[in-house]
Amino acid sequence: MRKNPFGTVPERLDKNRYETDVEQSHIEIDQKAAAATGAGPLLVRVCPAHVYSQQADGTIGVLHAACLECGTCLAVAPPGVLKWHYPRSGMGIIFREG
Amino acid sequence: MNDVVTRDVDFDVIVVGAGVAGCVTAYQLATKGHSVMLVERGQSPGSKNLSGGVFYSRIMEEVLPGFIDEAPIERHITRNCLSFLSETSFVNVDYGDERLSKSVTAVSVLRARLDEWLATKCEEAGVMLMSGVKVDSLVMEEERIVGIRAGEDELMAHVVVAADGVNSFICRDAGIRNKEPLKYLAVGVKSVIGLPRNVIEERFNLTGDEGAAYAVVGDCTNGVGGGGFLYTNLESLSIGVVLRLDDLVSKEETSSELHDRFLTHPAIEPFLRGGELLEYGCHMVAEGGQAMVHDLTRPGLVVVGDAAGLTLNTGFTVRGMDLAAGSGVAAAKAIDAALSKGDFSKASLDAYCAELDKIFVGKDMRTYAKAPHFLENPRMYGAYGQLLSDVMYGVYNLDTTPRQRLVSGALGALKKSPLSLLQLVKDMYAAGRSL
Numbered sequence: 001m002r003k004n005p006f007g008t009v010p011e012r013l014d015k016n017r018y019e020t021d022v023e024q025s026h027i028e029i030d031q032k033a034a035a036a037t038g039a040g041p042l043l044v045r046v047c048p049a050h051v052y053s054q055q056a057d058g059t060i061g062v063l064h065a066a067c068l069e070c071g072t073c074l075a076v077a078p079p080g081v082l083k084w085h086y087p088r089s090g091m092g093i094i095f096r097e098g
Numbered sequence: 099m100n101d102v103v104t105r106d107v108d109f110d111v112i113v114v115g116a117g118v119a120g121c122v123t124a125y126q127l128a129t130k131g132h133s134v135m136l137v138e139r140g141q142s143p144g145s146k147n148l149s150g151g152v153f154y155s156r157i158m159e160e161v162l163p164g165f166i167d168e169a170p171i172e173r174h175i176t177r178n179c180l181s182f183l184s185e186t187s188f189v190n191v192d193y194g195d196e197r198l199s200k201s202v203t204a205v206s207v208l209r210a211r212l213d214e215w216l217a218t219k220c221e222e223a224g225v226m227l228m229s230g231v232k233v234d235s236l237v238m239e240e241e242r243i244v245g246i247r248a249g250e251d252e253l254m255a256h257v258v259v260a261a262d263g264v265n266s267f268i269c270r271d272a273g274i275r276n277k278e279p280l281k282y283l284a285v286g287v288k289s290v291i292g293l294p295r296n297v298i299e300e301r302f303n304l305t306g307d308e309g310a311a312y313a314v315v316g317d318c319t320n321g322v323g324g325g326g327f328l329y330t331n332l333e334s335l336s337i338g339v340v341l342r343l344d345d346l347v348s349k350e351e352t353s354s355e356l357h358d359r360f361l362t363h364p365a366i367e368p369f370l371r372g373g374e375l376l377e378y379g380c381h382m383v384a385e386g387g388q389a390m391v392h393d394l395t396r397p398g399l400v401v402v403g404d405a406a407g408l409t410l411n412t413g414f415t416v417r418g419m420d421l422a423a424g425s426g427v428a429a430a431k432a433i434d435a436a437l438s439k440g441d442f443s444k445a446s447l448d449a450y451c452a453e454l455d456k457i458f459v460g461k462d463m464r465t466y467a468k469a470p471h472f473l474e475n476p477r478m479y480g481a482y483g484q485l486l487s488d489v490m491y492g493v494y495n496l497d498t499t500p501r502q503r504l505v506s507g508a509l510g511a512l513k514k515s516p517l518s519l520l521q522l523v524k525d526m527y528a529a530g531r532s533l
Contacts (some may be wrong), residue, residue, distance in 0.1 A: 002362035005370075006289060009354050012378035019141065045352040046343075048287040048380040069146065070380040071265040072285045075278075076347050085267065086139060086146075089248070090230035094145045097290040097334070097377040098209030 009050045013066050021091040025064040027051070027073075028083040034060050037078040046072050068093050105244070105254070109135040109226070110437055112246055112255040114233050114268055116143035117209075118153075118419045119403025120261030121216035122161055122426025123433075128223040130434050135253065136217065136225050137246065139232035144213030147263075148381040150286060151329035151336040152311050153207045154420040157458075161423060162219060166202050170211040172331035173309025175204035177302065180414060181365065183316040183326075187487035188365035199308060206309050206329045206336065207419075208290070233262070236271045236399070242442075243272060243398035256442050257433050259400050261426075264382045266405035274393040274401065280344040281474065282386030282407075284324055287357040288338030291373035295333050301369055302330055313414060316483025318360045322351055323479060326360045327416065328369065334376055335369065337361060340383055340416075342474075353380075383418070384409045388467035394454075395447040402429045408459060411473060412466050413533050421459050428453035468532035475525060477517065485515045 006012060029052075034040050040060045043052040049068045053061040069092055074084040086092070113124045116138035124136040140146040152175055158165035166174075177194040198204070221227050237245035237252055245254035260268035264283075269275045293301075302310040314326035323342035328335060339360045341353055360366060384390050390407030394400065402408075403422035410417040432450035436442055454460040488511035493504065502510065512519060 002359065004358035004361055005367075006291070006361070006373075006375040006378075009378070012289070012375055015375055016377055016379070042347065045350070046285070046346055048285065048353045048357065050354065068378075068380045070285055070382050072343065072353070072380070072382060074265075075280065075283050075343055075382070086232055086265075089139060089232040090141045092146075093379070094141060095148055095210050095377065095379055096145075097336075098144055098148045098211075098213070098379070 013049060017094040017096055018065060019091050019094060020065045021087050024088065025062065026085050026087040026092070027062050027064045027067065029060055029062055030081055031059045033078070033080045037081060039078050039081045042076060043073050046076055048072070107254045107256055108245075109133045109253065109255045111135075111257045111259060111433060112137060112253060113259040113261055114246065115261035115263060115405070116217045116227070116229070117147050117213055117261060117263060117403060117422065118216065119405070119422035119426045120259065121213065121220050122423045123259050123261060123402055123429045124225045125161065125216070125220045125223050126427060126430030127433060128220065128225045130430070132434070132437055134225045135255070136220055136227045137231050137233055137248070138217070138227070138229045141230045142214055143217035143227070143229060144210040147209040147213050148286070148288065148379045149207070149209050149419060150288070150327050150338075150340070150416055151206045151331070152416070153205050153212075154203055154415070154417055155205050156203045157420050157423045157427070161427060166205070170215050172206040172208060173304070173307050174199055174202045175206060175311045176308045177304070177310040178414075179310060179312045181312055181314040182483045182486050183314060183318050183363060183365060184483045184487045185317050186364065187491070189486040189490055204311070206311070206331050208331060208336070233268065236268060241397055243396055256437060257398055257400060257447070259402060259429060259433070260405045261402045262405055264384050264404040266401070269401055269405055272396050272399055274396070278386065278390060280347060281342060282384065282390050282470070284340045284342045284383045284385045285346070285353060285380055286338055286340045286383050287353055287380045288336060288378075289357070289361065289375055290331075290334050290336055290377045291370050292334045292376045293373045297372070298330050298333070298335065304330065307332070313416065314360075315478055317480070318363060319356055319479055320351060320359060321476065321480050322346055322349055322356060323474060323476070326366070328366065335373070337366070337370065342385060385411060385470055387411070387470040388463045389470065391463055394451050395444050397444050397447075398442050400429045400433060400447055400450050402426055408463070410462060410466050410469070412469055413473060421462070424457055424459035425454060428457060428459065466532070472528050472532040475528070477521070477525060481515055481517050485511055485517060488514065
């Protein structure tokens with residue numbers, strides 16, 4: 001894998017502007033359903049923003065603050081694994097270029 | 099006339115989503131004298147929107163005359179490059195034409211700026227713009243859509259326009275487009291790389307506000323259906339990959355790694371050298387073409403733009419914004435007629451579908467109806483890039499072995515590749531029929 005000169009994904013996201021909803025996450029994962037369907041590794045690799053991560057205890061971590069709101073995870077997740085909606089009014093990613 | 103409605107409403111029309119489709123619909127209805135509210139979930143219009151970059155913008159001259167001169171566009175696309183990559187090579191068809199700069203039909207844009215400008219134009223025309231408001235659901239009366247709900251508030255309208263993009267939760271709420279097949283969806287992963295103006299112009303052979311657009315196929319997605327893109331803005335490059343979700347899932351690839359793989363490809367990396375990352379983003383793209391365009395109306399509801407599945411990948415051009423604008427024009431015409439009749443039934447609003455079919459939007463969707471199936475061909479994302487580069491290598495690698503004529507050399511390269519001559523002929527025939 002050639003190294004992207006513009007940094008790792010988290011480093012790149014640091015350049016973006018977000019209005020983070022600190023009270024409420026717009027992503028809910030059903031850990032049991034995720035484990036039963038093996039959806040974890042799928043979510044980890046499809047998300048361009050690395051919102052999902054495999055935790056040591058076998059659960060899937062969700063960093064909703066990093067979300068770029070594309071909806072890929074919702075499209076590929078097996079039924080019942082994910083509740084995903086856009087963040088609340090005015091919250092989330094603020095593209096300055098687009 | 100049991101469909102005639104005399105209900106109290108807050109606005110004649112509520113448009114959900116201030117992208118290109120929503121703004122064009124709202125603007126045209128306001129200029130016809132209707133009361134229109136435009137609701138946008140982002141803090142400002144454009145802040146949730148992201149596009150590959152090229153806007154085939156001729157339609158905008160009909161909507162907003164002088165668009166090319168007044169709108170915050172980046173560059174006029176005068177150079178189009180179709181690039182086939184293998185892992186270590188590229189073969190380009192590079193087309194530049196002075197006629198393209200005289201008859202501007204394609205411009206690069208950055209949506210955060212463009213959409214904010216479009217929404218300002220809407221406000222000037224009398225549209226009530228409400229930014230930073232997410233619509234939670236539709237208000238229904240039996241089968242009829244009569245308004246929107248945002249938090250505690252309900253707002254009523256004769257017609258609601260779903261212009262809320264490819265993930266349209268409004269459509270899901272109305273029972274439209276609950277789950278599209280994964281092969282009809284792709285994710286675009288994009289970086290905007292800042293570079294000085296003169297560096298961009300030198301690297302891409304451009305003068306003034308001329309711009310270049312690259313459509314890249316072959317190795318750039320490591321065999322996943324889709325491709326790469328590269329567009330010049332005034333002082334930045336928009337670059338990234340589009341990855342079909344069915345392949346992304348089945349081929350065990352990681353979306354961010356495919357993006358990085360493309361940006362660091364030896365044919366691409368020199369363009370970006372010394373640049374500064376301004377933004378990293380992603381967005382869903384509808385790839386189903388005509389097959390995704392269905393259920394465009396309900397009683398009291400009209401669906402436009404990406405929400406209606408109106409995007410086209412023809413292999414050469416990737417289109418969405420022009421179709422969005424066209425659908426806005428068609429929707430405004432049909433809704434204007436519905437408002438003057440006071441008839442908001444599905445039959446009345448179906449005039450929108452008829453209007454779409456009459457203009458380039460419906461016609462082009464039909465012309466390219468077979469393109470998505472053709473572009474599902476896995477040979478497009480691997481074997482053909484390699485074959486092309488092997489043919490060119492045979493032509494230019496004069497290593498003192500005796501030369502073969504071009505056709506014999508090409509046949510030799512074909513023999514070494516996993517492709518057969520019959521397959522090549524079949525694919526060329528399919529390309530001719532679908533692109």
